[in-house]
Amino acid sequence: MTGRADVEDVEDTEDTEDTGEVPVVDTGVYPAVRLPVIELVDVTKVYRTGTLEVEALRGISTVIEESEYVAVMGPSGSGKSTLMHILGCLDVPTAGTYRLAGEDVSSMTEVELAEIRNRRIGFVFQQFNLLPSLNASRNVELPLAYAGIDRAERHERAQIALARVGLEDRVDHRPGELSGGQQQRVAVARALVTDPDLILADEPTGNLDSVSANEMLALFGDLHASGRTVVLITHESDVAAAAQRTVRIRDGNIQVDPVPLGRSR
Amino acid sequence: MNWTETIRTGLSAVITHRLRSALTILGIMIGIAAVILTVGLGEGAQAQVANEVNALGSNLLIVTPGSTTSSSGVRGGFGSASTLTVGNATALGSRTVAPDIAAVAPTLSTSKELTYDTTNWTTTVVGTDPSWLQVRNETLAEGRFIVQRDVTDHAAVTVLASTTAQELFGFRDPVGQTVDVGTTPMTVIGVLNSVGSSSTTNEDDQAIVPITTAADRLVGGTTRDKVGQILIEATSGGTLSAAYQETDDELLALHGITSPGGADFTITTQQQLAAASNSVNQTLTVLLAGVAGISLLVGGIGVMNIMLVSVTERVREIGLRKALGATPRIIRRQFLVEASFLGLVGGVLGAALGITGALVLPHFISDPIAISAAALSGSIAVAVAIGVAFGVYPASRAARLHPIDALRSE
Numbered sequence: 001m002t003g004r005a006d007v008e009d010v011e012d013t014e015d016t017e018d019t020g021e022v023p024v025v026d027t028g029v030y031p032a033v034r035l036p037v038i039e040l041v042d043v044t045k046v047y048r049t050g051t052l053e054v055e056a057l058r059g060i061s062t063v064i065e066e067s068e069y070v071a072v073m074g075p076s077g078s079g080k081s082t083l084m085h086i087l088g089c090l091d092v093p094t095a096g097t098y099r100l101a102g103e104d105v106s107s108m109t110e111v112e113l114a115e116i117r118n119r120r121i122g123f124v125f126q127q128f129n130l131l132p133s134l135n136a137s138r139n140v141e142l143p144l145a146y147a148g149i150d151r152a153e154r155h156e157r158a159q160i161a162l163a164r165v166g167l168e169d170r171v172d173h174r175p176g177e178l179s180g181g182q183q184q185r186v187a188v189a190r191a192l193v194t195d196p197d198l199i200l201a202d203e204p205t206g207n208l209d210s211v212s213a214n215e216m217l218a219l220f221g222d223l224h225a226s227g228r229t230v231v232l233i234t235h236e237s238d239v240a241a242a243a244q245r246t247v248r249i250r251d252g253n254i255q256v257d258p259v260p261l262g263r264s265r
Numbered sequence: 266m267n268w269t270e271t272i273r274t275g276l277s278a279v280i281t282h283r284l285r286s287a288l289t290i291l292g293i294m295i296g297i298a299a300v301i302l303t304v305g306l307g308e309g310a311q312a313q314v315a316n317e318v319n320a321l322g323s324n325l326l327i328v329t330p331g332s333t334t335s336s337s338g339v340r341g342g343f344g345s346a347s348t349l350t351v352g353n354a355t356a357l358g359s360r361t362v363a364p365d366i367a368a369v370a371p372t373l374s375t376s377k378e379l380t381y382d383t384t385n386w387t388t389t390v391v392g393t394d395p396s397w398l399q400v401r402n403e404t405l406a407e408g409r410f411i412v413q414r415d416v417t418d419h420a421a422v423t424v425l426a427s428t429t430a431q432e433l434f435g436f437r438d439p440v441g442q443t444v445d446v447g448t449t450p451m452t453v454i455g456v457l458n459s460v461g462s463s464s465t466t467n468e469d470d471q472a473i474v475p476i477t478t479a480a481d482r483l484v485g486g487t488t489r490d491k492v493g494q495i496l497i498e499a500t501s502g503g504t505l506s507a508a509y510q511e512t513d514d515e516l517l518a519l520h521g522i523t524s525p526g527g528a529d530f531t532i533t534t535q536q537q538l539a540a541a542s543n544s545v546n547q548t549l550t551v552l553l554a555g556v557a558g559i560s561l562l563v564g565g566i567g568v569m570n571i572m573l574v575s576v577t578e579r580v581r582e583i584g585l586r587k588a589l590g591a592t593p594r595i596i597r598r599q600f601l602v603e604a605s606f607l608g609l610v611g612g613v614l615g616a617a618l619g620i621t622g623a624l625v626l627p628h629f630i631s632d633p634i635a636i637s638a639a640a641l642s643g644s645i646a647v648a649v650a651i652g653v654a655f656g657v658y659p660a661s662r663a664a665r666l667h668p669i670d671a672l673r674s675e
Contacts, residue, residue: 085669088588090588090668090669090672091669110592110593111592111593111594114587114590114591114592114593115590115592117587117588117589117590118589118590119590123588123589125585125672127581129581129585129588129672131582131585133277133278133281134277142586142589143589143590145270146586146589146590146591146592146595147590148267190589
């Protein structure tokens with residue numbers, strides 16, 4: 001599983017220059033072109049239920065760059081879930097701009113969002129959300145099927161992704177025949193298989209025992225080490241501690257956001 | 266996501282919920298089988314009527330005494346006595362009067378007991394002339410038919426239809442034997458071939474005698490040249506209406522009737538006979554098909570019900586699929602495929618059940634059931650259409666689900 005092609009990186013550089021965000025280019029021995037994967041500019045989200053208006057997000061601005069490992073932390077009701085939905089393109093902001101890998105997704109239609117989710121984001125949910133009737137391999141193949149990739153290639157890529165999470169000997173098992181930790185690893189394989197720009201994990205350790213949870217965090221650490229961009233949403237500080245950077249939100253605002261590593265250099 | 270993938274997904278969902286799918290399919294299946302069987306019964310009855318009518322002869326016109334009026338049914342002419350005579354029949358047989366008539370056979374029927382040795386058998390005795398064989402499209406199995414001489418001589422001879430011969434003589438040869446027709450001893454001169462029986466009249470159970478013999482020895486009555494019916498064969502199917510017109514004109518003239526409304530006879534064509542029988546059958550078929558259609562509708566509602574349950578139950582799955590990149594269109598398609606698959610399987614199984622019923626039922630009921638390929642493919646198409654039609658609403662509901670709400674539900 002290698003990273004994206006260099007050509008694409010160059011194009012992305014132009015995109016980001018247009019938006020005014022100048023990425024820091026490391027001109028050292030190891031070229032590391034750091035690009036913003038996520039750019040949130042003054043994002044607000046207002047829910048209307050009848051006459052009642054709830055401001056879930058009150059102007060969030062942040063940048064998450066390629067290969068970063070970020071934890072978004074906050075108590076329940078902080079707007080953390082809403083932020084996750086917007087980051088995951090499951091919902092659109094009421095106001096503000098959200099660019100995902102250079103693409104402005106704030107005003108996309110449902111169909112466009114579906115395509116973005118498929119291409120750019122790999123989800124890992126607290127509930128695993130595997131389809132019980134499909135075996136591990138078929139579950140992992142699912143996003144590739146929606147991308148219109150043929151069966152042979154799908155199968156091959158699913159095997160690689162499952163091997164990446166250490167489940168090469170469990171490809172034919174159904175979720176019911178796997179432990180919680182193994183199920184979540186299948187979910188991670190499913191998130192990886194499309195080679196997305198962003199892996200978005202929503203309380204991925206919430207339903208796991210501490211051993212599996214640690215294995216899961218080790219896996220995320222591993223993915224990060226291999227250059228993946230990981231955003232992990234949690235309310236547990238020891239889970240957040242595994243990340244490079246922790247963004248704390250409260251009442252729809254960012255409370256603490258350390259300077260992104262890329263820009264600190 | 267291409268179609269094969271969508272179909273695979275839809276099928277696996279159907280297979281996952283086996284019992285529920287099976288019950289839904291059962292609903293469609295019963296509806297389709299009911300439709301196929303009722304339509305088959307209707308078509309079978311129509312085919313039977315067509316056979317019966319064709320068995321009467323080809324290009325046949327039947328002239329009966331009295332005239333029908335549209336509202337009050339049969340009105341007997343001249344005090345219900347027959348208005349048709351042998352003379353009328355002879356006149357119609359003239360080539361110059363009626364060039365489009367090939368043959369004319371007057372008939373005079375009565376019911377008599379036939380006795381041979383110790384065996385007796387009650388049947389219809391038909392007095393007629395030699396043309397009858399041609400007009401009725403009958404053939405001789407053995408012996409000879411009535412000839413003109415028998416008619417002139419009022420000969421005491423009879424030709425038996427196959428069933429009648431069988432009943433009276435068993436496996437013995439009837440030709441040359443003497444049977445008592447009523448009280449009159451007659452010599453059997455021939456036996457007719459079987460033409461097949463029908464539910465209403467048995468053409469294979471009758472005895473044919475010369476019309477003159479029937480008039481003086483069997484029927485009796487004052488006027489010896491009255492006839493019960495005149496059977497007319499047109500020269501071809503194309504001249505049937507011309508023959509009809511010639512018969513009508515000639516009889517009106519012979520009877521001295523000036524206004525066509527005052528006719529004291531009725532001319533019936535085979536088509537009219539068939540139409541009269543079929544109209545009854547059709548009413549029954551439409552009624553039965555209506556009931557069957559309702560059961561099919563109930564089956565369709567069953568599909569809708571199960572699809573709605575399926576959507577509600579799989580809200581999480583739909584949400585996940587959407588999160589992974591499924592567009593509303595793909596979700597809608599997936600559920601439509603599921604619904605139409607239920608319809609298709611129900612349709613195919615229903616057709617199989619219908620065919621089985623069509624093969625088995627005629628052993629228990631007298632009516633034949635005709636299953637046509639058109640009815641089968643049509644009903645399978647209808648089953649799929651029902652699946653799709655009743656699947657549209659549940660599928661749209663699934664497609665409209667918001668991924669967040671769907672994923673959130675526990």
